[in-house]
Amino acid sequence: MKLQRIIITLVGVCLLLVVSxxxxxxxxxxxxxxxxxxxFESGSEAERVSYYLGxxxxxxxxxxxxxxxxxxxxxxxxxxxxxxxxxxxxxxxYAAQRDYVEAIEDYGSAVVSDAxxxxxxxxxxxxxxxxxxxxxxxxxxNRALDAEPNYRLARVNRGIIQALLGQYEAAIADLxxxxxxxxxxxxxxxLRRPDRRGDDPYxxxxxxxxxxxxxxxxxxxxxxxxxxxGYLLLTDPLGDRRxxxxxxxxxxxxxxxxxxxxxxxxxxxxFIPGG
Amino acid sequence: MRLKVxxxxxxxxxxxxxxxxxxPTPDPCDPSGDTAYFVGIGNAWxxxxxxxxxxxxxxxxxxxxxxxxxxLVRRGYARSAQGxxxxxxxxxxxxxxxxxxxxxxxxxxxxxxxxxxxxALAQADFDAALALDPQNVVxxxxxxxxxxxxFRYPPALADLxxxxxxxxxxxxxxxxxGAVYLGLAAESYGQxxxxxxxxxxxxxxxxxxxxxxxxxxALTGNFGEWLAFLRAVED
Numbered sequence: 001m002k003l004q005r006i007i008i009t010l011v012g013v014c015l016l017l018v019v020s021x022x023x024x025x026x027x028x029x030x031x032x033x034x035x036x037x038x039x040f041e042s043g044s045e046a047e048r049v050s051y052y053l054g055x056x057x058x059x060x061x062x063x064x065x066x067x068x069x070x071x072x073x074x075x076x077x078x079x080x081x082x083x084x085x086x087x088x089x090x091x092x093x094y095a096a097q098r099d100y101v102e103a104i105e106d107y108g109s110a111v112v113s114d115a116x117x118x119x120x121x122x123x124x125x126x127x128x129x130x131x132x133x134x135x136x137x138x139x140x141x142n143r144a145l146d147a148e149p150n151y152r153l154a155r156v157n158r159g160i161i162q163a164l165l166g167q168y169e170a171a172i173a174d175l176x177x178x179x180x181x182x183x184x185x186x187x188x189x190x191l192r193r194p195d196r197r198g199d200d201p202y203x204x205x206x207x208x209x210x211x212x213x214x215x216x217x218x219x220x221x222x223x224x225x226x227x228x229x230g231y232l233l234l235t236d237p238l239g240d241r242r243x244x245x246x247x248x249x250x251x252x253x254x255x256x257x258x259x260x261x262x263x264x265x266x267x268x269x270x271f272i273p274g275g
Numbered sequence: 276m277r278l279k280v281x282x283x284x285x286x287x288x289x290x291x292x293x294x295x296x297x298x299p300t301p302d303p304c305d306p307s308g309d310t311a312y313f314v315g316i317g318n319a320w321x322x323x324x325x326x327x328x329x330x331x332x333x334x335x336x337x338x339x340x341x342x343x344x345x346x347l348v349r350r351g352y353a354r355s356a357q358g359x360x361x362x363x364x365x366x367x368x369x370x371x372x373x374x375x376x377x378x379x380x381x382x383x384x385x386x387x388x389x390x391x392x393x394x395a396l397a398q399a400d401f402d403a404a405l406a407l408d409p410q411n412v413v414x415x416x417x418x419x420x421x422x423x424x425x426f427r428y429p430p431a432l433a434d435l436x437x438x439x440x441x442x443x444x445x446x447x448x449x450x451x452x453g454a455v456y457l458g459l460a461a462e463s464y465g466q467x468x469x470x471x472x473x474x475x476x477x478x479x480x481x482x483x484x485x486x487x488x489x490x491x492x493a494l495t496g497n498f499g500e501w502l503a504f505l506r507a508v509e510d
Contacts, residue, residue: 059319
């Protein structure tokens with residue numbers, strides 16, 4: 001299960017690399033040589049699948065996306081045409097190659113083979129979002145959460161999509177639920193406790209769960225900007241200058257301070273996929 | 276709208292972060308992986324040129340199954356490529372203890388012996404590989420190199436011609452054959468010079484650099500030029 005989670009969540013780094021353009025490379029070329037899947041040929045089907053999962057994960061991690069694609073293709077094209085994790089993993093490769101249409105198809109095959117593979121639903125939701133099909137993305141995150149209500153990753157992603165669709169209150173509810181589920185709010189309350197002493201034990205938490213707070217802040221900013229813009233539209237051109245200034249500040253921050261091509265965001269990424 | 280687009284990009288980035296939050300730094304020997312999984316990881320890292328990670332993965336495979344000849348051979352080969360001849364030899368010998376019919380293990384060990392200049396042991400390993408798999412082109416080529424490194428050109432030619440009969444379009448075989456002919460050329464030229472004396476012109480048209488390299492080998496006993504013609508087992 002841990003292995004599955006590691007492989008499926010590769011999409012996080014896929015998108016990171018895609019957007020940064022640092023490593024991902026388009027590879028739409030048809031296969032020039034036939035797919036050769038002769039490793040562990042005398043072994044069991046399970047062994048062969050296991051081999052190509054490992055090989056594909058390491059190639060992916062090495063940035064050799066075409067080879068990773070071949071490894072996962074060996075699983076679904078030559079060993080087990082219904083192997084959900086094989087499809088989901090190849091979907092991650094396609095996503096890294098910016099081929100979201102193929103990625104969506106593979107995630108779909110994964111879900112058909114294993115309806116409980118919520119990671120594939122989550123990742124397909126992200127691929128839909130990359131294609132700006134927010135409704136389809138929302139539907140996938142909904143399905144993932146129906147299957148696994150405590151799946152925080154999908155809950156945070158659904159919050160993001162809801163915010164993009166202007167459904168700020170629903171977004172805030174999801175993000176707060178994710179915070180509550182992770183119990184990082186308990187850790188925060190402990191750190192903020194007025195009587196906390198310097199030698200008190202530091203609370204145990206996964207610092208990466210703090211991302212939900214960052215996203216929540218951004219959603220509140222977007223919500224605030226939406227309201228400011230509503231006010232300014234209604235009062236144009238006589239709107240209060242302080243609100244004009246606050247709206248300009250928020251818009252400027254969204255345009256510059258939090259830009260994706262700001263390398264500081266990339267440096268914050270510490271994902272180390274399996275393999 | 277622009278804000279929304281930027282928002283999407285930022286949020287997707289952070290969503291990646293949320294994914295990372297659920298993914299702890301993995302144990303290199305993730306308990307859910309089995310032997311085949313780690314051999315797969317090792318092979319990919321080896322092919323990607325990261326020998327250290329490859330060796331780590333093979334070691335994980337061996338933690339799962341200490342008797343895995345496949346993992347031992349692959350780790351031995353990776354250690355050899357990293358210059359750890361002692362570790363490589365230990366792995367290959369252990370692999371052959373586990374599986375005396377493992378052809379690639381003999382070939383890898385034979386290559387290791389050639390690199391160390393222990394040609395008799397190398398030839399014995401290639402003999403063993405060919406006894407198990409008489410059509411093995413890589414073993415034939417490497418045995419030819421082991422012969423040639425000792426100036427035993429006729430058996431080298433015989434092995435290369437046998438290999439070419441099996442794989443006539445294999446470019447590496449033709450390169451090795453050319454090298455053997457150059458070795459023969461150097462030998463003949465040396466005999467000519469011994470008979471005619473030192474003050475003679477170099478024959479026109481001879482590829483002088485390579486020719487002289489082989490001539491130096493003959494004089495110093497340095498077989499280094501031949502190592503380029505050794506061949507790895509194809510992955």
